[in-house]
Amino acid sequence: MKKLIGPLGVVLVVVLAWEALHLAVGSASLSSPADTAVELWQMLGTASFWDNVAETGRALIYALIIAITGGIALGVLLGINRMAGTVAEPLLVNLYSLPKVTLYPLVLLIFGLGLSAKVAFGVMHGLIPILVFTMNAIRQMKPVYVRAARTMAMPFPQIVWHIVLPAIFPEIVAGMRLGFSLTLLGVLIGEMFASQKGLGYLLTNAMNLGDIGTIMSVALFLTLFALTCNGLLMAADKRLKHR
Template sequence: MQRFFPTCLLVIALIAAWQLLHMAIGAGALTSPWMTLTHLLSMMGTVELWVNVGETAKAFAYAMSLALVGGIVLGVLLGVNRLAGAVAEPILLNLYAIPKVTLYPLVLLCFGLGLSSKVAFGVMHGLIPILLFTMNAIRQMRPVYLRTAGTLRLTPIQSLFHVLLPAILPEIVAGVRLGFALTLLGVLIGEMFASQRGLGYMAVNAMGLGDIPTIMAVALLLTLIAVTCNSLMLMLDKKLQHR
């Protein structure tokens, strides 16, 4: 119970601040928490919302799968080969520091409009953090694990699945937590730029129409999804760290 009390207190404080800000600037610029919730519930009864949710979920599932698999595979390869990892790390950090929005015309040129460009934009955001977490986890792993694998005469594949991945699993989960949020952000930004479906498209279309209740309702829905998924992964991370 003591763990949830600070969280509940924080949520109450945020809702109170939201309500005070609404009272200060008016409903024309910011809807109240209750108005936003009721508008979201009314939207959940429409087909349009679920079509857009499904479009975003499909793009995110593809992007997250590619970022997860690619990040772990490349992270393992660069982590095992220390020279390659030392050379690649500053390059990856510099690439990730580039604002991804500036690369969106190139993404559109390569992948065109539609699902593929949104997936590519999501992978661009989420892959490198997972890769870096995985690579650094292998670097910091205790050498006795690999020596034990060699003593037991395990094959490289057996060492990977029975020694390496179990040893670095908590760090992978931490990287996935960060990669999850960034991949979702990338997909939503992709939908805002060039898409006719998805939650990102709904938000930017509502901005053009000045539809504040819809903007706030979509933002609330995305916040609830992100917080719920992040909380579940945080619980898993704590269990793995304790183990």
């Protein structure tokens, strides 16, 4: 029960601040928490809303698979080869600092409108953080593990699978937490610019129509979804570190 007091207190403060801001600016600019919850409940009962959720979910799953597998694979290669990692890290950080929206015309030119562009936006946001987490975790791992494996003439795939990945698995989960949030953000941005379906498109359409209720309802749904997934990953992270 004590563990719930902190999160419930944060939720209460956010709701009160939201209600106060609603009273200050009015319904035309910001709907109240109660009105938003009612409208979201009504939206959950429509098939069109779940079609958009399914479209976003499909793009998110594909983007996460590519970002996680690619980030871990490249992170392992750059982490074990310390020289390559030292050279690549500043390049990756500078590349990631570029505003992804500036690459929007290039992404559309390569992938076109639709699912591929949304997945590409998601991977662009999520891959590099997972890569950097994995690479730095291997750098902090005791070198004696890899040296002992090489002394025993273990093949490289076995070194990675049986020694490196188990040693850095908690750090990989931590990187996946950050990568998940950023990949979701990338997919939503992709839907805003390069899609005619999905929650990002739903948000953009509501903004064009000035539909504050829909904007707030979709934002609330995305917030609850992201917090739930992040909470599950955080619990897994704590459990792994404890073990």
